[in-house]
Amino acid sequence: MLNDLISKHIADVSDYTEIRTQIDTNCGISIVSGNLVGNSRVTASGISARVYKNGVYGFSSVGEYSDESVKAVLNAARDNALFLDRRVNKNKPALYDAPVVNYTDTTKIVDVPQKLLLDFAKELDDYIANKYPDLSSRSVMIRCDSSERLLHVSTGSSAYSVSPRSCIYVDMSAEANDGSNVELFEVMDCARGYFTDVFTSPDALYDKIEELYQKLMAKKEGVFSEAGVCDCIIDSSIAGMIAHEAVGHTVEADLVLAGSVAATNLGKQVASDKITIIDYAHTAFGKTVPLPVYVDDEGTPCEDAVLIENGILTGYMNNKESAVHFGMKPCGNARAHSFDDEPLVRMRNTAILPGTDRLEDMIASIDNGYYLTKTQNGQADTTGEFMFGITMGYEIKNGKLGRAIRDTTISGVAFETLKTVDMLSDELHWACSGYCGKKQPMAVSDGGPAVKCKINIGGR
Amino acid sequence: MDISNLKEIAQYTLSCLKKHGADDAQCKVGHSVADEINIDAGEFSLMRSTFNNSISMLVIKDMKKGTIVINKFDKESIDAAAKECVENASVSAEDDCLSIAPVEGNEDFSYGVGESDRDKFFDRINEYMENLSKDYPKVFVEQLIAEYCDGKSVFANTNGVEFSNQSAYYSMSSMYSAHDGDKTTSFNSTGIDFVDLDKKILDMGTQRMMYELCEKELDAVPFEGKFTGTAVFAPSCLGDIIGTAIGSFTTDSSIIDNTSPWRKSLGTQVADNSLSVSLIPIDPRVVGGERYTAEGYKTKNCDIIKNGVLESFCLSEYGARKSGEKRCSTLSGCMEVHAGETPYNALISKIDKGILVCRLSGGSPAGNGDFSGVAKNSFLIENGKITKPVLETMISGNLADMMKNITDISKETAEDGSCVYPWVAFDGVTVSGK
Numbered sequence: 001m002l003n004d005l006i007s008k009h010i011a012d013v014s015d016y017t018e019i020r021t022q023i024d025t026n027c028g029i030s031i032v033s034g035n036l037v038g039n040s041r042v043t044a045s046g047i048s049a050r051v052y053k054n055g056v057y058g059f060s061s062v063g064e065y066s067d068e069s070v071k072a073v074l075n076a077a078r079d080n081a082l083f084l085d086r087r088v089n090k091n092k093p094a095l096y097d098a099p100v101v102n103y104t105d106t107t108k109i110v111d112v113p114q115k116l117l118l119d120f121a122k123e124l125d126d127y128i129a130n131k132y133p134d135l136s137s138r139s140v141m142i143r144c145d146s147s148e149r150l151l152h153v154s155t156g157s158s159a160y161s162v163s164p165r166s167c168i169y170v171d172m173s174a175e176a177n178d179g180s181n182v183e184l185f186e187v188m189d190c191a192r193g194y195f196t197d198v199f200t201s202p203d204a205l206y207d208k209i210e211e212l213y214q215k216l217m218a219k220k221e222g223v224f225s226e227a228g229v230c231d232c233i234i235d236s237s238i239a240g241m242i243a244h245e246a247v248g249h250t251v252e253a254d255l256v257l258a259g260s261v262a263a264t265n266l267g268k269q270v271a272s273d274k275i276t277i278i279d280y281a282h283t284a285f286g287k288t289v290p291l292p293v294y295v296d297d298e299g300t301p302c303e304d305a306v307l308i309e310n311g312i313l314t315g316y317m318n319n320k321e322s323a324v325h326f327g328m329k330p331c332g333n334a335r336a337h338s339f340d341d342e343p344l345v346r347m348r349n350t351a352i353l354p355g356t357d358r359l360e361d362m363i364a365s366i367d368n369g370y371y372l373t374k375t376q377n378g379q380a381d382t383t384g385e386f387m388f389g390i391t392m393g394y395e396i397k398n399g400k401l402g403r404a405i406r407d408t409t410i411s412g413v414a415f416e417t418l419k420t421v422d423m424l425s426d427e428l429h430w431a432c433s434g435y436c437g438k439k440q441p442m443a444v445s446d447g448g449p450a451v452k453c454k455i456n457i458g459g460r
Numbered sequence: 461m462d463i464s465n466l467k468e469i470a471q472y473t474l475s476c477l478k479k480h481g482a483d484d485a486q487c488k489v490g491h492s493v494a495d496e497i498n499i500d501a502g503e504f505s506l507m508r509s510t511f512n513n514s515i516s517m518l519v520i521k522d523m524k525k526g527t528i529v530i531n532k533f534d535k536e537s538i539d540a541a542a543k544e545c546v547e548n549a550s551v552s553a554e555d556d557c558l559s560i561a562p563v564e565g566n567e568d569f570s571y572g573v574g575e576s577d578r579d580k581f582f583d584r585i586n587e588y589m590e591n592l593s594k595d596y597p598k599v600f601v602e603q604l605i606a607e608y609c610d611g612k613s614v615f616a617n618t619n620g621v622e623f624s625n626q627s628a629y630y631s632m633s634s635m636y637s638a639h640d641g642d643k644t645t646s647f648n649s650t651g652i653d654f655v656d657l658d659k660k661i662l663d664m665g666t667q668r669m670m671y672e673l674c675e676k677e678l679d680a681v682p683f684e685g686k687f688t689g690t691a692v693f694a695p696s697c698l699g700d701i702i703g704t705a706i707g708s709f710t711t712d713s714s715i716i717d718n719t720s721p722w723r724k725s726l727g728t729q730v731a732d733n734s735l736s737v738s739l740i741p742i743d744p745r746v747v748g749g750e751r752y753t754a755e756g757y758k759t760k761n762c763d764i765i766k767n768g769v770l771e772s773f774c775l776s777e778y779g780a781r782k783s784g785e786k787r788c789s790t791l792s793g794c795m796e797v798h799a800g801e802t803p804y805n806a807l808i809s810k811i812d813k814g815i816l817v818c819r820l821s822g823g824s825p826a827g828n829g830d831f832s833g834v835a836k837n838s839f840l841i842e843n844g845k846i847t848k849p850v851l852e853t854m855i856s857g858n859l860a861d862m863m864k865n866i867t868d869i870s871k872e873t874a875e876d877g878s879c880v881y882p883w884v885a886f887d888g889v890t891v892s893g894k
Contacts, residue, residue: 033717035782036553041544042529044514059508063531080507084497087582088504114526115551122553137717173719173827180828181719224830227686227854227892257501258602259639340510376823381646382602382637385852387834389823409822409832411854439605458832458854458892 001109002065002150002160006047009070010152015081016052016095019074020297021045021065022149022339027114029121029142034129038141041114046339049077052321055092056084061340095320096330098300100156105294107162109148110194117142117195121168123202124209128170132213136181139171144195145443149297149339157299165291165443166191166198167433168205170212176220182406184216184392185376190433192291215374215392215404222404223395225459231369232410232455233362233396236429238375238388240446243277243350244436245378246386246414248446251307251315252333252345252438253322260382261415265313271418273311280304280349281332289349290432290445293332297343302332307350311418319345337440344439349432352448355424362423362452364399370457371396372410384414390457409458417453425450461533463491467624469515469533470616476542477519478618482549484520484560486617486756489533492609495576497585499604504586517545520560524552557781560617561756569751572628572655576608580657581630588632591662596671598638598678602647606632615756623752629655631747631877634667638674645677646851648819648837650696653747653877666695666874673818677837680849683893690814690867691855691889692807692841695874695881700820700833702737702797702884705859706764708825710772711791712779719827721860725770726785731863733768734800740880741792747877750792760789796880800869804883807868809844815891816841817855825859832856835891854892862886 006019023045030038047069048061058081060073125140132138146164151157167190173183188205191198199205234242250260257263271277278284281302282292293302298320305317316326319334322345334343363371374392388410395402432445461469470489477485491513498506513533519526526549530541585606592599610628615621633651637644650670652661662668693701709730714720722730739762741750750759755777763771772788773779780787808816815838822833835853839846870883 031553032713035555035716036525037712037778038527039525039548039552040527040529041548043541044529044531046531056504057506059506060510061508062511063513076509080509083578083582084504084507087586090503114548118551118553137719173717180830181721181826183719183827227856227890229894254500255602259501259600259637259644261644264642340512342506342508379821381821381836383644383646385646385834385836387821387823391823407823407826407830407832409834409854409856411821411834411852413852439603456852456854456892456894458856459890 002148004150005065005067005070006150006152009074010154013074013154015078017154018050018151018298019047019070020149020151020336020339021047022147024338025146027117027144029117031121031125031140033137034125039114039118044338047073048339049073050342051077051081052095053081053085055090056088057081057342058084059342093324096323098320098330101159101295101299101301102157103159103295105161109162110196112144112195117144120199120202124205127202127206128209134174135172136175137173141169143167151297151299153299155299159295159299161294164192164194166193166195168199170209172212172216174216174220182216182220184212184219186212187433218404219392219406222406225370225405225408225457227457227459229454229456231366232453232457233366233371234451234453235371235373236425236427236448236450237373237431239352239448239451240350240431241375241378241388242451243352243448244347244444244446245380245388246384246417247277247307248279248347248350249380250382250384250414251317253316253318253326254345255382256316257322257325258382261384262313262316265415268313269311270313270415271308271311272421274355274421274424275308275311275418276353277308278304278306278351278353279317279333279347280351284349284351290430291349291443293348296332296334297336298334300330300332300334305331305333317345317347319343335442337442341440346438346442347436347444349445351428351446352451354426354428354449357423357425359425359450362425362450363396363401365423365452366396367398369396370394370405371401385411386414387411410455412455417455420454421451423452461535463533466491466612466614467622470614472535473515473517473538473542474616474618476539477517477546480543480546482519482521482546484618486518486560488516488613488615490514490611490613492611494607494609495578496605496607497582499589499601502601517542519545519549520558521546521549523554523556523558524549525555525558526552557778559777559781560619561621563620564758566622567758568624570626571748574628577657581608584657584661588661591660592671596675598640598675599636599671600639602635602637604632604634615752617756621756623756625751627748629653629747630657632661636674638678640678643678645674645680646836648674651876655747665876670696673837677849680851683840683850683853686890686892687813688888688890690811690885690887692814692816692883692885694816694818694883696818697820698797698881698884699795699879701859701862703795704825705829705863706737706774708829708859710764710774712776714827715773715775715785716779716782721828722770726773728770729768730770731765731768732866734869735765735768735863735866736798737765738763738796739790739792739794740796741790741794745875745880746794749794750790753790759792762789794878797882797884799871799873799882801871802868804870804872807870807883807885808841808846810868811841811885812843814841815839815853815855816846829859831859852893855889857889861888
């Protein structure tokens with residue numbers, strides 16, 4: 001556990017100040033077609049301080065953690081804040097006065113040996129190589145990241161947290177009849193916890209590997225989607241991307257201030273009344289969410305942020321500064337990635353709430369459209385226009401699933417697409433294997449039910 | 461250890477790796493000091509100064525590899541990490557293609573300014589915002605990050621290779637959109653690397669053109685229908701097509717596993733003969749660049765495609781040994797797509813129906829090069845003229861086919877301190893809207 005060298009220094013500051021120390025570890029194993037191309041362990045630790053002065057921040061970080069380095073970053077952060085304040089003279093008010101919280105995470109830190117990860121990956125790779133000799137290539141990747149952090153804020157708040165996450169990914173490709181190479185990637189599992197908490201043995205993943213292989217075989221025979229706007233069902237396994245990309249980013253308060261489409265839509269109907277979207281802090285539906293956050297990196301206790309309720313845009317995600325600007329209560333969305341990163345407004349566990357429809361009925365309701373089941377990535381615009389890369393899906397013809405489709409892209413404008421939603425399935429699927437990119441990476445999760453909507457799909 | 465003597469730290473690291481049983485070892489020791497000014501929603505928001513250290517270690521033991529990265533320079537931390545790195549190699553998988561670089565001539569490099577002038581730097585950024593507001597009043601800077609970074613590094617290996625590099629320069633990136641009443645555009649971004657503060661930053665590169673186009677995008681309308689025609693990729697997103705094709709078809713992963721459609725195409729025509737692409741990390745138009753590779757070889761510029769012929773794969777030494785091909789003399793991202801002979805206006809005037817793409821929002825292409833994405837900040841071209849900005853427009857095609865379907869390359873190029881790109885017209889691209 002990190003020693004507390006901070007609290008004695010935070011008592012001496014005069015301006016609003018945060019001091020944070022972290023130890024971040026990333027372990028990776030990557031086997032590509034039997035070749036071990038990645039066997040790495042990256043550890044970064046250090047300390048940073050951020051000082052607020054009349055509407056501007058000064059920040060400094062150093063990769064050492066000692067009494068001297070705490071003093072050094074405090075002085076540098078204060079000097080930076082004074083420099084900027086003197087030059088721009090914004091004269092903005094004090095930050096939101098969040099309740100004082102003192103939080104201590106009890107998660108036990110586990111040091112998982114690299115050999116264990118390597119043996120696990122090798123066994124999975126050997127299994128895939130023997131079982132599926134017709135593949136043209138295969139990859140097995142393990143990624144484990146962990147962040148231990150201690151935060152003290154001049155308001156009196158403090159937080160000690162430990163956030164481990166472990167994921168296994170498998171990628172397969174096969175040659176299609178036309179000679180082209182068709183590829184499919186799947187997260188075998190990803191969850192909060194150290195590797196040994198999340199994964200028991202390779203054979204527990206064999207069913208998922210078989211499922212991936214069968215989908216690849218279907219995709220090999222797949223057809224290109226027809227370009228244009230059509231009825232689609234976005235599977236629950238990827239629907240969280242809508243919550244995150246299409247809506248979530250537009251209601252991050254810093255992007256609202258930057259002119260996002262949400263700036264002029266607060267209180268307005270922006271989606272079908274079936275749509276409710278919440279950025280959960282740590283608990284949803286009586287269970288701990290995939291990546292719980294209890295206190296953010298400004299020392300604000302975390303609560304759920306309701307973004308859209310029954311189709312009405314109800315709120316933004318804030319930090320302490322934007323909360324004052326918008327007259328809202330911050331819900332703990334200020335998060336920093338590494339020790340040398342300042343907190344930004346970030347999502348946590350963002351989900352569309354499920355509906356009452358059965359997936360089979362949703363498919364049966366479409367004459368000509370697509371059922372989209374895997375996504376590769378997504379991007380959003382401040383205008384609400386979004387895109388996702390689709391790597392697996394099926395035609396829907398006359399209410400029935402048809403042929404698989406090749407890779408494509410879907411796009412839409414969030415507040416228009418969401419108004420076309422007329423069915424939501426009764427299930428909820430969370431995904432937490434990715435990073436959100438916004439100046440810094442950030443581990444986030446998203447979730448949702450299967451969503452039926454009209455969307456623009458790319459194709460030939 | 462003494463932060464001002466990175467060579468000593470590197471040699472100490474190698475000695476620890478050898479002590480713990482490495483057969484061969486390499487390390488890269490880095491120290492950087494950076495000053496960063498941030499603007500958010502049009503206002504100065506943050507001044508950052510960061511001091512970062514790093515040591516990357518690589519060990520080969522019994523032809524097995526381990527790597528580790530730490531950010532501590534004290535002897536105890538280095539020794540502990542070296543021990544762990546060797547242990548990781550011990551449990552790794554044997555691979556007879558592993559190697560470290562031989563000595564070919566050690567060298568010390570330096571580039572750029574030695575010290576940041578914080579006041580002048582701030583003044584230049586402030587001036588940038590004032591110029592922008594005056595010349596492009598409808599443009600709103602959503603976020604701007606300006607940085608001065610002084611980075612020092614030393615690479616050393618147990619064969620006796622030792623390179624050092626000091627590189628100090630400024631960079632600026634801006635994410636922006638235009639607003640006029642209820643009308644708003646998609647965001648776009650522009651950026652530039654530069655060595656000194658002698659010139660106005662807004663006058664560098666193609667920033668003025670980008671901001672001018674942004675204001676024109678305010679009248680964008682959703683594109684309706686579908687056609688197959690010519691897509692002109694602007695320098696701001698040409699890397700998404702040509703850079704992605706090079707990255708997907710010529711680098712270690714797709715060459716080693718034989719999934720690249722260009723796997724057997726070395727020395728053959730893979731693109732229209734008007735296309736030549738080089739990696740140019742050592743070039744007066746490139747700021748910073750690269751002086752030695754990640755594997756410890758002295759960097760040299762490299763032609764990848766010359767007159768449409770694939771001259772080189774972009775392979776590391778490991779990839780080269782694994783595939784039986786040649787190592788590329790740089791894997792730097794500093795790319796030049798060589799200029800053509802057609803003036804930009806003439807290039808546009810030849811197109812009956814097409815689209816000028818200034819930003820592409822899309823996923824990674826499929827292994828065979830199939831891609832689709834949303835054409836952002838883009839304009840319709842009709843009867844030889846740029847007619848209107850469009851929204852909600854998808855484009856799709858196949859990267860390998862597109863390389864062969866280049867119809868024109870502009871005479872003009874844009875430089876951002878990292879890459880040199882012209883405007884390139886590709887035929888046979890599917891454009892679809894509502």
